[in-house]
Every structure is written in C-alpha cells, then in structure tokens.
Amino acid sequence: PQSSKDEESNDKALIRADEQNQNNQTDIAHFYKGAVHEWDQTPPTALQLTLRAMKLSIIFAPVVTTSWLAMISSKFRRGVWYKWISNCLASSGAAFIKYGQWSSTRPDMFPMALCDALSELHNSAPAHSWNYTQEQVESSLDIPQGSLLEVFESFDRKPLASGSIAQVHKARLKNGQTVAAKVVHPRVAELIDMDFRLMTILASACDWIPGLRWLHVRDSVSQFSHTMAAQAHLNVEAHHLEVLNHNFRNWRHVRFPQPFFASPSLILETYEEGSIVTDILDVYDQEAREQGDGFQKGSDIIPLDLARFIVTTGLSLYLKMLFIDNVMHADLHPGNIMLNIQYPKPGSGKTDPKLGVCLVDAGMVAQLTEEESTTFIGLMTSLGEGDGRAAAEFAMRFSLDNNITQEQREGFIKDMENLFAEKCRGYGSNVDVGDVLTSILGLIREHHVRIDANYATLVINAMCVESLARRVCPSYNVLEAARPLLQAYRRMNFGSDGYTKISTSRQSKRMKRVMPFLLDRQKETRDKAFFKKIELQRSTRKRVARGGDEQKKK
Numbered sequence: 177p178q179s180s181k182d183e184e185s186n187d188k189a190l191i192r193a194d195e196q197n198q199n200n201q202t203d204i205a206h207f208y209k210g211a212v213h214e215w216d217q218t219p220p221t222a223l224q225l226t227l228r229a230m231k232l233s234i235i236f237a238p239v240v241t242t243s244w245l246a247m248i249s250s251k252f253r254r255g256v257w258y259k260w261i262s263n264c265l266a267s268s269g270a271a272f273i274k275y276g277q278w279s280s281t282r283p284d285m286f287p288m289a290l291c292d293a294l295s296e297l298h299n300s301a302p303a304h305s306w307n308y309t310q311e312q313v314e315s316s317l318d319i320p321q322g323s324l325l326e327v328f329e330s331f332d333r334k335p336l337a338s339g340s341i342a343q344v345h346k347a348r349l350k351n352g353q354t355v356a357a358k359v360v361h362p363r364v365a366e367l368i369d370m371d372f373r374l375m376t377i378l379a380s381a382c383d384w385i386p387g388l389r390w391l392h393v394r395d396s397v398s399q400f401s402h403t404m405a406a407q408a409h410l411n412v413e414a415h416h417l418e419v420l421n422h423n424f425r426n427w428r429h430v431r432f433p434q435p436f437f438a439s440p441s442l443i444l445e446t447y448e449e450g451s452i453v454t455d456i457l458d459v460y461d462q463e464a465r466e467q468g469d470g471f472q473k474g475s476d477i478i479p480l481d482l483a484r485f486i487v488t489t490g491l492s493l494y495l496k497m498l499f500i501d502n503v504m505h506a507d508l509h510p511g512n513i514m515l516n517i518q519y520p521k522p523g524s525g526k527t528d529p530k531l532g533v534c535l536v537d538a539g540m541v542a543q544l545t546e547e548e549s550t551t552f553i554g555l556m557t558s559l560g561e562g563d564g565r566a567a568a569e570f571a572m573r574f575s576l577d578n579n580i581t582q583e584q585r586e587g588f589i590k591d592m593e594n595l596f597a598e599k600c601r602g603y604g605s606n607v608d609v610g611d612v613l614t615s616i617l618g619l620i621r622e623h624h625v626r627i628d629a630n631y632a633t634l635v636i637n638a639m640c641v642e643s644l645a646r647r648v649c650p651s652y653n654v655l656e657a658a659r660p661l662l663q664a665y666r667r668m669n670f671g672s673d674g675y676t677k678i679s680t681s682r683q684s685k686r687m688k689r690v691m692p693f694l695l696d697r698q699k700e701t702r703d704k705a706f707f708k709k710i711e712l713q714r715s716t717r718k719r720v721a722r723g724g725d726e727q728k729k730k
Contacts, residue, residue, distance in 0.1 A: 220370045228370050236264050258293035266297055270364050271371035273297050273340040274407070275397075281636040283617040285627075298511065303338040309345060309359045316442035331357070341407055341539060346447060356433065358410060358443040365408040365440075372397065407539045414438030416538040417445065423501045429489065431534040448534040450514035453486065457647060475650055476714075484707045485531045486515070487645040487652050492696075493535075494641045495658060498634065499665075502549055506540035508637040510644055542633045552634045554675060557666040559612060560655055562602025564593035566674035571616060575626035588623040595619060607655050609642045652706065660698045 220228075239260050246257040265276035279286055280294035310324055310331075317327060324331060328347050335343040342360045349355060379397040407413070414435040424430045437444040460474030467477070475483070490513070497504045505512075514534045520526035551573045558567035568589040572578050580588070600612045613635055620627055627635075642654050655662075671678055 220366070220373070225370060225373065228367075229374055232268060232371075232374065235267050239264055254289045258290045261290070262293045262296055265294070266301075269367045269371060270340040270361065270408075271368045271375070273301065275375070277340070282632055283614065283621065285621060288614075288618070297340075298509070301338050301340045303335050303343050304359075304361050306333045308362055309333075309335075309343075309357075312359050312441050313357060316439040317437075339537070342410060354447040355436075356443075356445050356447045358413075358445070360408070360410055360441040368408050409440040410443045411438040411440055413539045414443050414445070416541045419503060419541070420505065420535070420538060423497075423503060429485075429532050430493065431532060432538065433534070433536060448514060448516070448536070450516035450532070450534055452511060453513045453515050453644065454510045456515055456517075473650075475648060478648065480707055480711055480714075481528060482517070482531065483649050483710075484703065485533075486648045487654075488657075488700075488703050489533055490641050490644055491654050491657055493533075494637060495661065498544075498549055498553065499661070502544040502546070504542040504544060504630075504633060504637065505535055505538060506542045506633045506637075507537060508535070508640045510640065512537045513644075542630045544630055544634075548628075548630050548634075550669065550677070552631060553662070553665055554670060556638075556655075556658070557662045557670070558674060559600055559607060559609065560603050560659060560662045561666070561674060562596055562600055562605070562607075563674050564596030564600070565589055566670075567596065567616065568592035569675040571620060571627075572625060574620075574631040575628045578626050580623075580625065584623060588619065588625060591619055591623070592616070603656060603659055606653055609653075609655050610639045610646070613639050613642075649710065651710070657699060657703065657706075660702075 239257065242252075242257060242260075246253040262276065265272045276294045276297045280291045280297065283291050286294075311321075313331075314321055314324055319327060327350070329350050329352070331347040332345050335345050336356070337344050340361075341364055342358050345357045345359065347355050347357050375397050415438075417432050417435050420432045421434055424432070431448060433445040433448055435443050435445040457474055457478070460478045462474075464474050464477050494508070512535060514536060516532040516534065518530040518532075520529065551570055555567055555570040558564075558570060571592070572580070572585065572588070595612075595615050599615060600607050617627075617635065619625075645652050645654050666674065669678060670676060
C-alpha cells in the first residue's frame, strides 16, 4: 500500500503528463483552415453551377415528382421513396454521398426508416481508373511520367477499397516495405465546392419554411461543408492520423495507420495487417450455426480472450478520446475497426495469440470543447443513475441555439422522465444503452430540440461501441463497465440535482482528466471478474451438453 504522500506525487506526475499531452496537440480546426485555404479551388462560374444544377435536377427528378405521394402514403414512403433518395444521393457525387452518410447517423433530425436507407451509402463506392491513380501518384511525388515502378517495387492496379473521397491501393517500396497508397478521386474538391454552394442555396430556402426552421438546415450544411472541404485534401487526414497516433502512443495494442508522405491528393502510410472486426464475427457466427449443438451465435464460441479484448479495448478507446483527449474519431462503425490476430509460431512455447486493433479512415475527426465533453459525459452519468430529468437538461444543452419555450421545455422533460421510467432504471438494471440513446434521439426530433454535429458524433459512436460489445458478448454492459468512472465524475462535477455544474478550481479540472488513469485498475478488476463468470458459465453448459449426449447414447 502506498502512503498518501506517494499517491499525491503520483497524481501530480499524471497531471503534468496530461498537461504536456494537451500542449503537444495541434488545433485541428486551425489546421483545417490553413490546409483548405492553401489548396482552395477557383470558384465555379455561373455556367458551371447552372449545368451542375440541371444534372442534379435530372437525377433527383423521381424523388421530387413523387414527394406528394410519399407525404400521403407511409407504405410508399418507407418501402420505395427512402430507397430512391439513397440511390439519388449515391449517383450525385462525393458531397451528396457523404452528406447522406452523415444524415444516416442523425435520427434526431430524420426518421429512422430514412436513416436505415441512407446507411447503405456506407458500402463501397465506385473506383476510378488505374491511369488516373498512376498520374496522381507520379504528380504528387514529383517524379517523371511513367516512372512509378522506379520508386515502387510493385503497385497493385486493383484498389483494396474505394470510398466517396478516395481509394486505397497496396504497394511495395524498393526497400521491401509494404505501404498503403490512398489516392483522391478525380475532381472531388471541385465537385464538392459546387455541390455545397447549391446545397446552401436549397438549405436557405428550407430555413424560410416555418415547419423546417427549427432544424437550421443552412447551419448544418455550412458546418458539414467545412468538414467535407477538409476531407477533400488528404493531407488533412494525414494530420488527423498524426494527432491520433500521438494520443495513443503509449497504447501498444492500439494503432492507427502512420503516414510518411502526404499531399492534397495522396497519402502514403503504413499498411496495417488485419481483418475487419465484423468479418471475424461473421466467421464465428457461421461456425456456431454449423456446430448444431445448441450454440446459436458466434458470441457463444468466440474465444474469451478475444471477446474480452474487443469489448474492453473498444470501450477504453472511446472513454480516452472523450475524457482525456477531447479529440474523437468521428466514424467508429465496425467497418473502420481492424483486428490483427498473430498466433504464436509452433515450438515457441507460447499459446495465447497476440492481439491488436487498428482504426482506419480518419478523414473526419471531432475536436471537442471542454463544455461539449462535460455535457455529454453528464448525459451518460444520467443514464447510469436512471435520472430522466438530468438527461433532459443535458440534452437541451446540445446546442446553444435551442430557443424553446418553457412549455416545450417542460414537455420534453416529462417525456424524458417517462422514457427513463420505462427503459432506463440505472446501474444494476441491465440498461440497453443503444436502445435508450436511440429513444432519446427520437424525443429530440419529436420536440424540435437541436443537437450540434459534435454531440451527434458522440452519441452515434457510443451506440456503435455498445452495439459491437453486445454482439461479441451480449451480457457485457458498457454502462456497468464505465460505472466507477461515471460515478466519480458526477460527484466531482455536478451538484446534488445531477446536472448543475459546480464551479471547480483549476486543480479539479486537471484531476478530471487524470481520473481515468486512477480508476482504470478498478475497471480492469471488474472486467476480469465478469469474464471469469462467463468462462464458468460456458464450462457448465458444455458439461450439461456432454451429459445429455451420453444419456442419449445409453
């Protein structure tokens, strides 16, 4: 046991280390402005905008001409019209695809059925030609045309994957190092510029419609267009990767691709081995179905060491970015999470595989303010306490522009309290965090409560982490796992009502960032006990199953 003096010195050391970490980080928003300004496109002419508008009008004609039918027929709207919207966006270029992807994560603004239809836009986008890839790589590296293989030992013509902004190729340098080359699609920056100018005009018209004014569509389009403009320049993504790698430099099991060359149209980065986490889980699901011995899901047969690594690492990543870094990877869906499982060589004497996780596609990153992180953590503490009123108070702080009447405010609080009475009784009641957050977003949309983009990112990422944890280990509850941290945070930062912020000293604010380090061991102990219990349950099931088989044979 340490003395109180030793504990105090350790706390101060952690505070100093955290301050140094914060000082070393570059302001991402400031970097956006510099990067986008340096490679800004020439503004499109009136003729170009007119021609682009005419083309988009043709693409969206089926949606516009049938909008009257969608308004009166919910069957047509849900079964056909929403899919048409998704298809039209997919055919309209990077800006519309990305806006559709972003909209699919905003059930606070759009109906859930529409969000489900738009989620299909996350699938692979069309790839551009090999000739364009070769031209862009040679131009970015400033090497003569046709000399690509003088720099690279090999360069795969077929891309590994293609998104709305760029596609990724596998290549090998002359020194034998395997790298990933991410190449931007043709005319992406130019088309994004034109499309968002047109979208801004349309959004301004929407803000004049009384029924849509509360959405502040023009503000959301403006905010999103700024992020999209940055995404069109791959050097911005490279900067995101540098920041994230710096923040997780002491996490040996967590990686992000490391860029070593970047320009607006090309990133050369480390090639990360591994498989998409959902692909691995699909394999275990298939094995479970083929066994036919009572196991129905992959979660019943996945190795416990792997299950524990996935759920605990995923939650710890999220909590670190939220509590400590204030920099959040803005797209934590399972398709961007890769697992690297390295099995020991025969005869090495080792039996356990070496596990690692890599997060890819850092084109969108949310830089959180102190107020944003505090408010969202406050919402999560409300879920843990089963406090609907506090949750409503925090939700109404999700935007500075929430100009709602007292009557609307009281109605929102009442509905939130009713929701919590039904679905969220707090710690120890096995709260379905994903279901509760989805219901909260539904109430936000129903009561016209605004929510800014960073808060939407935090909510959706929390839902992604919770969904992944439930698939890997259905009985693992992320809220219970984070309980020590959330309870300590609530006591330190909020008053007895659970939502009134306490005026804290500078020292207390520093301690808030250090708190996860101090409580990590307590969380680790709880996780070990939980998975030990799961191991015993599996052993018991297997003994019962074997006993049944022997009885049948007799």
